[in-house]
Amino acid sequence: MMTKKLSIQRYLPEQGNAPYWQDFDVPFDDSTSILDALNYVKEELDGSLTYRWSCRMAICGSCGVMINNTPKLGCNSFLREYEGPVKIAPLAHFPVEKDLIVDMEPFLDHLAAVQPYLIDDSRLIDDNEEGTQTYKQTPAQMEKYKQFAGCINCGLCYSACPQFGLNPEFLGPAALTLAHRYNLDSRDQGKKQRMAQMSREEGVWSCTFVGFCSAVCPKNVDPAAAVNQGKVESAKDMLIGIFKG
């Protein structure tokens, strides 16, 4: 079997403050993913290597790492695609807790900030029969937001976004996409609340359309498109606000 060199960024907080690089030779064939390679390192070469993973089929979103400076899902990238040595580092723009594990808390906070759920006060009345009725939505209504609903919260787009790297307060691609996704949903009434978040300085206007987020998204969500459609909505919102006085 052929082998390839992996260069992995290690960080062991109990051993000091500086991260360092460690090389491993890993056997591979056409089907060996980066995640397989990491598993091989952990099982055969160095049990202390720490990283996240679960589904190994690009749906749980937990195995994101930087591969040669590009954010990728480890389970969805293959050693055969790379000339060695392959550089693997933790996702950029997040605090690193250990080896390839980053603290996703800032990302999750931003997601929560845009209220990513159906808001519809008319259905709050408990005893009312109406509250138990199912929502109806036509395929055409669903089509409007479907692409933006495919997000698996992997955070790759945040590691691709220099604006988030420069200002961690920027709500960022996935959160703004989620806000737009719910605003486009015919069952939702919460646009007004979300616009307040989208229109503030750390909202859509912090985006300069670098577009790398959409290039790295493993689910073709196209967050850059959503954020910039959000700018159009935000501008409309402001104009309407001015005319209404």
Next chain:
Amino acid sequence: MAKQTSYFPELKRNWWLKHPYFKKYMAREATVLPLVFFLVCLLVGLFSLLQGAESWQGWLRFMQNPLVIAVNALAFIASLFHAWTFFQLFPRVMPLRVGGRALPPNLMVLGQWFGVVVVMILAAWIFMRGL
């Protein structure tokens, strides 16, 4: 918040040199530089027109300087490049629907270039009439 034990790499000023994608982005942003030069030329031209024949002739001579022509040619190419990138982004930012169907992005890109050609022909026509 980051815990005490975590390590937070700071983004360096040269972040955009780290990936070809970012270099392309910076090239798109940099197209504004020669364009600013062109706009300044234009403004100075208008100003010298008001100043009288002599300064207008001076401006004409300045504009014929090979270096000035080169930078302005660069501005022209840069604005075409910027338009090319912008036109591709446009259908993603403003997806249009006609009769309930999404307009194909390629058609929108083509439409925008058609607009550019129309404007150019119009400008050429006005210019030729003046000669």
